[in-house]
Amino acid sequence: MNTMELSATVQALLAGDKGLLAMDESNPTCHKRFAALGIPQTEEARRAYRELIVTTPGLGEAISGAILFDETIRQKTKDGRLFVDVLRQAGIVPGIKVDAGAKALAGFPGEKVTEGLDGLRERLEDYARAGARFAKWRAVIAIGEGIPTRACFEVNAHALARYAALCQEAGIVPIVEPEVLMDGAHDLKACARATEISLVLLFGQLRKQRVVLENLILKPNMVLSGRDCPEQADVELVARATIGVFLRAVPAAVPGIMFLSGGQPAELASARLNEMNLRFKSKMPWVVGFSFSRAIQQPALEIWAGQEENVAAAQKALYHRAKCNSAARRGEYTPALEKD
Ligand code: 13P
Numbered sequence: 001m002n003t004m005e006l007s008a009t010v011q012a013l014l015a016g017d018k019g020l021l022a023m024d025e026s027n028p029t030c031h032k033r034f035a036a037l038g039i040p041q042t043e044e045a046r047r048a049y050r051e052l053i054v055t056t057p058g059l060g061e062a063i064s065g066a067i068l069f070d071e072t073i074r075q076k077t078k079d080g081r082l083f084v085d086v087l088r089q090a091g092i093v094p095g096i097k098v099d100a101g102a103k104a105l106a107g108f109p110g111e112k113v114t115e116g117l118d119g120l121r122e123r124l125e126d127y128a129r130a131g132a133r134f135a136k137w138r139a140v141i142a143i144g145e146g147i148p149t150r151a152c153f154e155v156n157a158h159a160l161a162r163y164a165a166l167c168q169e170a171g172i173v174p175i176v177e178p179e180v181l182m183d184g185a186h187d188l189k190a191c192a193r194a195t196e197i198s199l200v201l202l203f204g205q206l207r208k209q210r211v212v213l214e215n216l217i218l219k220p221n222m223v224l225s226g227r228d229c230p231e232q233a234d235v236e237l238v239a240r241a242t243i244g245v246f247l248r249a250v251p252a253a254v255p256g257i258m259f260l261s262g263g264q265p266a267e268l269a270s271a272r273l274n275e276m277n278l279r280f281k282s283k284m285p286w287v288v289g290f291s292f293s294r295a296i297q298q299p300a301l302e303i304w305a306g307q308e309e310n311v312a313a314a315q316k317a318l319y320h321r322a323k324c325n326s327a328a329r330r331g332e333y334t335p336a337l338e339k340d
Contacts, residue, residue, distance in 0.1 A: 002171040006215040009133045009173045012093050013217060014256045017329040018064035020175070020219075020291035021322065022260070023053050024097035024136065026069060033298075039306035047075050052304060053297070054083045056315040060090035062322035067095045067136050067175070067291070073127065084131040095134035095175065096127045098163065102140045111152040114139045117162055124170040134173035136219065137163040141178065141198055143186045143226065148194055153201045161205035164216055174211070175258070175291065177219040178202055182262050186226040188233040192241050195223055199249035213253040219291045220246075221262050222272055235268075239275035243284065252285035259288075261295030269295035270324045270333050278331035289329045296321045 013020065025033070030049075031041040039045055050072050053059075066087050073096055076082050084094040100116030114137060124135065139156035141148045156178065164174035180194045199220065206213065223242040225233045233241065246257060261269045269292060276288050290296075299321060304314035327333040 003212070003215065005171045006168060006173055006212070009093065010215055010217065010255050013065045013134065013173065014287045014289070015064055017289075017326045018062055019289040019322075019325055019329060020065045020067060020095070020258050021053070021059075021063045021296055022067045022136070022291055022293035023050060023072065023297070024067040024069040025293065026097075026101065027071070033301060034306070037302060037305050043071075045306060046071070049301070049304065050075060050083060051077050052300075052311050052314055053318060054086045054090075056318050058319050059322060060092050062319070062326035063092055065093040065095050065134060067097055067134075068132070069097055073130050073132065082131075088131070093133050094131050095136060096130075096132040097138075098123060098127065098135045098167075099137040102138070105152060105155065108147075108149055108152055110142060110144055110147050111149060112140050112142070113152070113155045114159055117159060117166075120163065120166050121170070124166060124172055128170055128172060132172060134175055134217075135163075135167050136175040136177055138177040138179055138219075141180045141194055143180065143184050143190055143194055148198075153198050157198070157202040157205040160202055161209040161211055164206060164211045165209045168212060168215055174216045175219050176202070176206070176216055177260065179260055179262065180221045182221070182224055182227045182264070184226040185228040185230070187229050187231060188223060188225045188237065188241055191221075191226065192223045192245050195221060196245045196249050199245070203249065203251060213251055214255060216254065217256045217258055217291075218250060218254055219258050219260055222259055222264070224262075224264070227263070235271050235275050236279075238272050239279055242272075243276055243280045247283065250286065254286050256287040256289060258291035261290070261292040264295060266295040266299055266321055267324075267335070267338060270321075270328045271335075273325065274328035274331055274333035277329060281331060287329075290325045292325065296325065
């Protein structure tokens with residue numbers, strides 16, 4: 001394992017007040033978002049959209065790393081430059097999603113386990129050759145009647161640790177993503193409980209499987225009220241509950257916690273991240289930042305709507321969200337920034 005290389009990548013990803021941009025939607029997920037806006041669901045539309053993202057002027061001011069999808073890591077701009085080269089020139093480290101998706105967990109209705117370990121060692125070598133310096137694996141935990149079960153936590157923690165160990169062996173920094181979903185009418189407490197158990201079991205597995213905690217980045221959910229819960233926790237309560245859970249469950253050796261957005265409205269995700277950094281910075285042993293997909297991309301995607309003439313306006317919106325989240329890392333985000 002190349003410890004120096006891993007640690008240099010971690011430092012690059014957490015540097016300044018920057019964060020990660022997830023642009024690794026699988027084709028079905030990408031198509032779902034395109035379909036909602038009447039955008040054609042074609043390879044060329046996916047390529048054009050990803051070109052819009054990677055060529056956004058100034059993106060490197062707020063984004064340190066971009067998570068690509070298998071197709072995207074080999075794609076090029078219209079004028080023939082590989083996306084990975086465009087990113088590198090902008091000072092953005094290329095990364096790659098390596099899981100093969102969350103599949104139904106046999107014997108546990110409503111629960112999922114993430115697949116993709118078979119052949120992962122070889123795929124990581126290929127991705128490293130293609131320029132990826134970090135990789136992502138997402139596990140999902142749903143809350144509902146009688147779930148999550150202990151089995152679901154355990155199989156997902158085990159797979160995340162196996163993936164993380166393989167990444168470090170390959171000199172690739174693992175972005176370990178256990179996501180407790182927002183879907184449902186559960187309250188904040190239920191999310192806090194599930195998040196804490198998931199993290200405690202995950203770190204147990206990471207230790208057992210000799211994953212070096214200093215050389216990984218955690219990408220978790222924030223602790224939130226379920227989307228359909230009648231009582232929605234305010235920004236302060238979300239920040240307090242989230243940091244409380246993480247202080248109990250995440251070792252101080254972990255260098256960074258970069259949250260996913262999980263379907264939160266973009267401005268609210270920025271406000272919640274800001275609150276954590278504003279109120280709790282002195283208590284937190286790790287960098288607390290962002291690794292958003294929807295909360296950075298969605299406004300830009302809506303503006304673009306598949307039309308070439310909207311590219312510049314969409315890039316402006318993408319840049320704006322990235323800068324707002326960078327401000328939130330410093331605890332300097334305010335709603336007034338939305339008017340800039
Ligand atoms: P969201 O920020 O849209 O949740 O996406 C993050 C991600 O990478 C999901 O795997």
